[in-house]
Amino acid sequence: MSNYLAFPAPAKLNLELRVVGRREDGYHLLDTDFVFIDRADTVELALRDDGAVVLDNPIAGVPAEADLTVRAARLLKEASGSALGVNIRLTKRIPMGGGLGGGSSDAATVLVALNRLWGCGLDREALMQLGVQLGADVPVFIFGRAARAQGIGERLNEIKVPEAWYVVLKPPVNVPTADIFKNFAQRVLTGKTGFSIIRVLQTTQQKQNDLQSVVCEMYPVVNEALNDLAQYGSPLMTGSGSCVFLECRSQSQANKIFEAVSRKFDGFVAKGLQAHPLFDKV
Ligand SMILES: C[C@@](CO)(OP(=O)(O)O)[C@H](O)COP(=O)(O)OP(=O)(O)OC[C@H]1O[C@@H](n2ccc(N)nc2=O)[C@H](O)[C@@H]1O
Numbered sequence: 088m089s090n091y092l093a094f095p096a097p098a099k100l101n102l103e104l105r106v107v108g109r110r111e112d113g114y115h116l117l118d119t120d121f122v123f124i125d126r127a128d129t130v131e132l133a134l135r136d137d138g139a140v141v142l143d144n145p146i147a148g149v150p151a152e153a154d155l156t157v158r159a160a161r162l163l164k165e166a167s168g169s170a171l172g173v174n175i176r177l178t179k180r181i182p183m184g185g186g187l188g189g190g191s192s193d194a195a196t197v198l199v200a201l202n203r204l205w206g207c208g209l210d211r212e213a214l215m216q217l218g219v220q221l222g223a224d225v226p227v228f229i230f231g232r233a234a235r236a237q238g239i240g241e242r243l244n245e246i247k248v249p250e251a252w253y254v255v256l257k258p259p260v261n262v263p264t265a266d267i268f269k270n271f272a273q274r275v276l277t278g279k280t281g282f283s284i285i286r287v288l289q290t291t292q293q294k295q296n297d298l299q300s301v302v303c304e305m306y307p308v309v310n311e312a313l314n315d316l317a318q319y320g321s322p323l324m325t326g327s328g329s330c331v332f333l334e335c336r337s338q339s340q341a342n343k344i345f346e347a348v349s350r351k352f353d354g355f356v357a358k359g360l361q362a363h364p365l366f367d368k369v
């Protein structure tokens with residue numbers, strides 16, 4: 088098979104994350120700011136006419152059927168009634184289980200790109216509605232702009248982000264999102280913590296991630312990475328962890344800090360993006 092087309096799937100950071108409530112189905116209501124970064128997976132797609140959806144190179148530990156790219160392609164096939172199929176090839180560069188949204192981004196890229204290649208003709212809104220069935224993080228990657236997200240991530244409004252570079256560290260733990268929300272809910276029940284009040288009243292306060300203390304208690308190494316970065320500014324955890332990041336105004340400053348902290352932790356420097364690289368392609 089040679090006619091593969093390559094599409095980018097960038098990572099995201101949650102520049103701020105507040106848990107503001109809980110839905111009846113147990114999902115938590117968030118108020119969070121998303122920015123994309125120029126660290127990206129590559130999703131390659133080759134059309135096939137027999138209707139099959141095939142992942143050429145499954146990720147170790149993730150069965151092909153469970154991979155979010157395969158699930159995205161199947162969902163689009165079902166929703167559009169397309170008789171076409173696809174071969175998918177993945178190049179992962181976004182660390183997994185790090186709160187960087189790699190799996191969700193891969194899924195969003197498949198929905199957006201295959202919608203074009205299969206000629207399904209779904210609009211952005213319809214693709215976002217399919218995306219949220221795969222994960223709360225998928226819609227923002229289809230929305231395609233740095234955004235404030237509310238609800239579980241489906242209510243999105245563009246925000247303008249300043250030019251910035253991020254030092255991102257990946258502590259050596261994979262954090263399961265469901266466990267973090269479960270522990271957070273337990274803390275609320277026992278009165279150890281409460282839900283954040285709406286952010287409009289708190290604009291002058293420092294940015295925070297309400298899941299950070301839960302993760303640091305369960306995985307002290309995340310706290311260690313935060314402490315290392317805290318020598319240079321005010322770092323934060325992204326999503327439900329485990330990655331932590333520090334915002335810098337220049338690339339050279341970010342590189343210098345990364346050099347100092349990367350002896351202990353894996354990580355990278357990435358530039359913030361106002362728009363998803365596929366934004367104009369939906
Ligand atoms: C926390 C965030 C912030 O961007 O990012 P990550 O750390 O995962 O990247 C997301 O809301 C995560 O979105 P996503 O990773 O797609 O989560 P999902 O697969 O939908 O949910 C996994 C599980 O986490 C819990 N969950 C998730 C999202 C949410 N708003 N409330 C929840 O309680 C639910 O138990 C759910 O079954």
Ligand SMILES: Nc1ncnc2c1ncn2[C@@H]1O[C@H](COP(=O)(O)OP(=O)(O)O)[C@@H](O)[C@H]1O
Nearest residue numbers: 154155156183184185186187188189190191193
């Ligand atoms: N294409 C994919 N890329 C990464 N992870 C995937 C993919 N498909 C399914 N997964 C599963 O989703 C989990 C969370 O992945 P990821 O999106 O990278 O992290 P996070 O939700 O912390 O941002 C992985 O541990 C893996 O089991």
